Amino acid sequence: MDDKIEIVPLSALEPDGHNANKGSERGTYMIRRSLEKLGAGRSILVDKNGRIIAGNKTAESAGDVGIEDVILVRTRGNQLVAVMREDLDLDDPTGEARQLAYADNRAGEVSLTWDVDALQVDIDAGVDLSDWFQPLELDEIITSEAIEEPTTNYSRKIEPPIYTPSEVVPEVTELFNDSKTRELISAIENEEMPDEVRAFLIMAAQRHTVFNYSKIADYYASAPPEIQRHMENSALVIIDFQRAIENGFVNFTSKLREMYAEEYPDG
Secondary structure, eight states: OGGGEEEEEGGGSBOOTTOSBOOOHHHHHHHHHHHHHHOOOSOOEEOTTSBEEEOHHHHHHHHHTTOOEEEEEOOOSSSOOOOOOTTOOTTOTTOHHHHHHHHHHHHHHHHOOBOHHHHHHHHHTTOOOTTTOOHHHHHHHHHHHHHHOTTSOOOSOOOOOEEOOOSOOOOGGGSEEOHHHHHHHHHHHTSOOOHHHHHHHHHHHGGGOEEOHHHHHHHHHHSOHHHHHHHHHTTSSOOOHHHHHHHOSEEOOTHHHHHHHHHOTTO
16 A cells, blocks of 8 residues: 555646636635635545646645645555544544544635636537536526626527426525625625725625525416515516416516617617
């Protein structure tokens, strides 16, 4: 087994230039702070050429805090690699090991920011992501990024979605994802700033909430009229009333095509 373990310089590893996780400023801070305060924990993953598959942000932050060496364990994926921290004990009343558990999970959560361009390249190349993303989840990632970055090159083929409500009524919490919004608001609330600036930034953070329109259609279909009215007033649904009466589903009307035609008169 010893011949499968060696120590190599961290600089010998090559970052993934096509990493689909862009990271985040706060996530990078958390990773670096965890390494400085608690030391290295989870291992990173490299391919046979020393190119980093997973843990690019950790490797980058490790170099920033002065970690120079990597214990390289060679495996073919049929064994787990466990990192034993001989100085840590989960039962230690100081809570250092428990703190590292939180740091590991939280830093990974906050640091995840999908690179839509990298995702699209992999999808176009035929990389099978079906085990890791549902089609709607990919749509939400790509759509939310397009809204945040107006310079993104959009496809000129627009197919207005028609949502046919199912018989399952979703929970309200399933209608949206506000994790990014809450992350931003938490950071804003922890900074010293004038109250009016804080209020403005909190309002601006709300635009990062991602709505699941197929779930919204399911919820709308069974909601009482007064709730439906408010959903329509907020443009959560746009109703083509004639087709709604005929087919009973939520539909984006031809107005969307008209708006697109105005934006792209040459087709």
